[in-house]
Amino acid sequence: MSVLMFWFFALLAVVGAAMVAFLGRLINSAFALVMALIGVAGLYWTLGADFIGTTQILLYVGGVTVLILYAVMLTPKESTRVPWIRFVPAGVLTLAVGILLLTAFGGVATALNTLHSGGLEQPLEPTAAAIGEAFLDREGYLIPFELASVLLLVVVVGAVFIARRKREV
Amino acid sequence: MEFSLSPDNISAYLIVSGLLFLFGVLTILTRRNAIYILLGVELILNAANLNFVAFSRFGGFGIDGQIFAVFIIILAASEAAVALAIILQIFNNYGTVDLTETNLMKK
Numbered sequence: 001m002s003v004l005m006f007w008f009f010a011l012l013a014v015v016g017a018a019m020v021a022f023l024g025r026l027i028n029s030a031f032a033l034v035m036a037l038i039g040v041a042g043l044y045w046t047l048g049a050d051f052i053g054t055t056q057i058l059l060y061v062g063g064v065t066v067l068i069l070y071a072v073m074l075t076p077k078e079s080t081r082v083p084w085i086r087f088v089p090a091g092v093l094t095l096a097v098g099i100l101l102l103t104a105f106g107g108v109a110t111a112l113n114t115l116h117s118g119g120l121e122q123p124l125e126p127t128a129a130a131i132g133e134a135f136l137d138r139e140g141y142l143i144p145f146e147l148a149s150v151l152l153l154v155v156v157v158g159a160v161f162i163a164r165r166k167r168e169v
Numbered sequence: 170m171e172f173s174l175s176p177d178n179i180s181a182y183l184i185v186s187g188l189l190f191l192f193g194v195l196t197i198l199t200r201r202n203a204i205y206i207l208l209g210v211e212l213i214l215n216a217a218n219l220n221f222v223a224f225s226r227f228g229g230f231g232i233d234g235q236i237f238a239v240f241i242i243i244l245a246a247s248e249a250a251v252a253l254a255i256i257l258q259i260f261n262n263y264g265t266v267d268l269t270e271t272n273l274m275k276k
Contacts, residue, residue: 014192049226052239070253071253102187105180112179113180151244155250156250
């Protein structure tokens with residue numbers, strides 16, 4: 001069952017990401033990004049990170065996507081079709097990065113698998129309580145948590161300030 | 170180097186996140202529309218996040234990886250808000266969001 005779920009969500013994520021990269025129209029790519037984000041949220045759930053998966057749905061699929069769709073609506077309909085010749089140098093560069101990633105990830109995966117050679121069978125437990133305690137623990141992540149709150153306030157004010165009309169550059 | 174594609178092994182998750190990262194890089198490299206580049210950045214951030222959560226489960230490091238993932242999601246949301254405000258302002262000033270046309274600093 002969990003194998004089936006992993007493959008379903010992994011396919012959703014990878015196919016969505018490929019559609020973002022290759023589709024010709026911006027609105028289609030934006031909705032393909034939604035598909036990829038939902039796939040990643042499902043992968044979090046298969047990893048036992050229920051809180052992160054839910055946050056991903058709320059913040060990414062709910063918030064960031066709506067922001068992006070607003071930007072799509074407020075900007076003109078331009079041709080975003082990519083001439084295929086531009087894929088050649090970009091594809092070569094991406095392939096090179098991919099080979100680097102494959103070697104790095106291969107090494108890390110081998111090291112981890114020899115570290116836990118018996119197979120790591122952690123039970124899947126709800127994580128929200130543990131994350132909340134770590135956020136409000138002075139030995140843990142209290143200060144980064146408060147700093148994130150301040151950052152969000154600054155971002156709200158700053159985004160409104162920047163997006164205001166009637167400003168000469 | 171050994172890869173196994175079963176989900177009780179970390180390499181399956183690493184491969185998925187690597188693919189997400191590569192598609193994000195490809196999006197950023199091929200597109201000239203600013204919103205498309207933002208989509209690519211979101212893909213890359215998600216790939217990094219997936220790695221954090223996967224290592225949190227398979228690396229035996231406890232819950233710290235998931236907390237980092239929460240902070241990355243917060244930062245990504247902030248970044249998207251500010252970037253889209255900037256994109257709107259670029260459109261107001263240039264009438265386009267094509268990044269090859271925005272050359273005020275070159276003049």
